Every structure is written in structure tokens, then in C-alpha cells.
């Protein structure tokens with residue numbers, strides 16, 4: 001079944017869905033929403049794979065979030081058990097998060113980059129795209145600039161074996177252009193339904209480099225702000241992107257599904 005919407009980043013295996021997961025799944029079927037369940041550590045990666053295995057329209061990524069679980073280190077041999085699974089479509093969410101760091105935080109940044117690089121090499125080795133979490137210090141694009149520099153230098157070495165998406169993108173046109181130049185896409189969340197500061201970068205983005213995500217259970221769009229998010233709400237994000245870009249909603253829907261399938265489902269085509 002061709003989906004109408006592709007929510008490229010959600011977490012339906014989190015405890016926030018313990019009460020009503022079945023209802024959410026029915027709604028997703030009715031609205032033809034496919035999604036990628038994203039792992040943030042070993043346990044949630046395993047859950048994401050097992051969930052995708054038994055649910056049509058679900059895929060999984062495996063990886064270690066930069067700050068969610070600081071006690072875990074990325075184990076290449078443990079995660080390798082999942083890398084060949086037919087429903088595993090990416091590595092992540094992995095990356096760097098400077099949002100809550102105090103001062104220079106040299107050691108913590110070093111730890112985050114070390115964990116990210118292990119996952120970047122892992123993704124290249126297993127020919128999988130990266131689902132990158134990259135969050136700068138408030139009011140800056142520092143983490144994006146460093147990430148762009150790191151990816152550009154790796155891209156020079158390995159070319160398109162390095163590929164992926166910048167999840168929950170909150171950067172500006174300058175950094176977006178650098179990611180697009182090496183083939184990385186950017187995905188936007190429900191935040192674009194109420195905040196106007198991303199309009200410029202969305203208008204700048206080529207339509208084939210855009211993706212949409214809910215990041216459910218977080219980041220609910222208008223009219224559900226403050227409530228728990230869920231993948232069926234992806235349509236509000238898609239509608240907002242179409243409005244901001246001044247494009248037809250139907251054309252936008254088709255482009256977003258095609259983009260998600262190109263980047264994440266290439267091994268299925």
C-alpha cells in the first residue's frame with residue numbers, strides 16, 4: 001500500500017502509548033501513514049526493530065542518542081546484530097546536542113563526537129542512511145556548523161555511501177545549503193505549524209530535500225499543542241509545509257513520500 005504520509009521520525013514504542021496504542025495504529029491505517037520508529041539507545045532500538053517486524057508500514061532505525069542515555073556507549077558488535085534486518089532503514093538518532101551544555105564543555109563534546117563518529121562509520125559500513133540529531137546552543141547554529149564540516153570531510157572520502165537526514169531541523173539557510181550540497185535532507189516537525197522562524201529555510205529548500213516528521217510523542221502541531229503527539233498528526237505538518245512553500249497540498253504529499261522512500265527505503269526498490 002502506498003502511504004499518503006510518511007512520518008520519518010516517531011517513537012510509538014515509548015510508554016506514552018501504553019494506554020491507546022491500538023487506537024493510534026487504527027488511525028494510522030485509516031489515514032495511510034507510514035513511519036520510522038527511532039531508537040535512542042540499545043533497548044529502544046531493539047524494541048523498534050521488533051515492532052517493525054510485526055507491523056506493516058513501520059520501519060526502524062537503530063542508534064544511540066547523544067544525551068538521552070549517557071551511561072551507554074555505542075557497541076558496534078551489539079548493534080550489528082540488527083543492521084541486516086530487512087526493516088532497519090537507518091542509523092540513529094545519533095549526533096550532538098549542545099543545547100544544555102554549560103561553558104565550553106570540552107569533555108562532554110568530545111564524548112558526543114566520539115559516539116557519533118562510531119555510528120557514522122557503522123552507517124557507512126552497513127550502507128545505511130543516518131538519522132541525525134543535531135541541536136545547537138540557543139540562539140546559535142554552532143552544532144550545525146561543526147556537523148556540516150565533519151560530514152563534508154567524510155563525504156570527500158566516501159561519497160554517497162555517507163547519506164542521511166537532519167532530524168528536527170532548526171538551522172538557517174546557510175547551514176541548510178551545506179547539508180543539501182552533500183545530499184543530506186532536512187526534516188521538519190509540528191513546530192512549523194506555529195513558529196514562523198523556519199519559513200525562510202523551508203522556502204529556500206528544494207522540494208526534494210524536505211521531509212516531515214512528528215517526533216511523536218513530542219512536538220505536537222497546532223491544533224494539538226501541549227498534548228501528546230502521534231503519527232496521524234503528520235498531516236498538519238505537511239499542510240504547513242505546503243502553505244509555507246506556496247505549493248499544492250497534493251503535490252507536497254507525493255513529494256514528501258517520495259523523498260522518504262528515496263533516502264530511507266532505497267534497499268526496498
Ligand SMILES: [Zn+2]
Nearest residue numbers: 009038093215
Ligand atoms: Zn526523536
